[in-house]
Amino acid sequence: MSDGMNKFLGDSPLRVLVKLLVVSILVGFVMTVFDWYPADIYYGIRNFLLDLWRTGFAALGRVGDYLLLGAVVVIPLFIILRLFSYRR
Incomplete structure (x- = not known):
C-alpha cells in the first residue's frame, strides 16, 4: 500500500x-x-461568468479577429520555415 x-x-x-x-x-x-480573500476570488469568477452571459458572449467575439490576425503572420512563417527545412 x-x-x-x-x-x-x-x-x-x-x-x-x-x-x-x-x-x-x-x-x-x-x-x-x-x-485577496477566497470569497473575492469566487465572486470575481461568478461576476465574470454572469457578465459574459449578459453580454451574449460579445466579449469572445474578438477571438476570430485575433485568429485571423495571427494566421496572417504565422502561416506564411510556417510555410517559409518548412521550405527551408525541406532543402536539408
Whole structure:
C-alpha cells in the first residue's frame, strides 16, 4: 500500500504534507499582501461568468479577429520555415 500511496502522491506522504504546508503559507502570505480573500476570488469568477452571459458572449467575439490576425503572420512563417527545412 505504501508504494501505491507514494505513486499517487508523487512522494512520501510526510514530504507531500510538508510541501503543501510551505506552499499554503506562501499563498496565504501573497493573498494577505494583495488583500485577496477566497470569497473575492469566487465572486470575481461568478461576476465574470454572469457578465459574459449578459453580454451574449460579445466579449469572445474578438477571438476570430485575433485568429485571423495571427494566421496572417504565422502561416506564411510556417510555410517559409518548412521550405527551408525541406532543402536539408
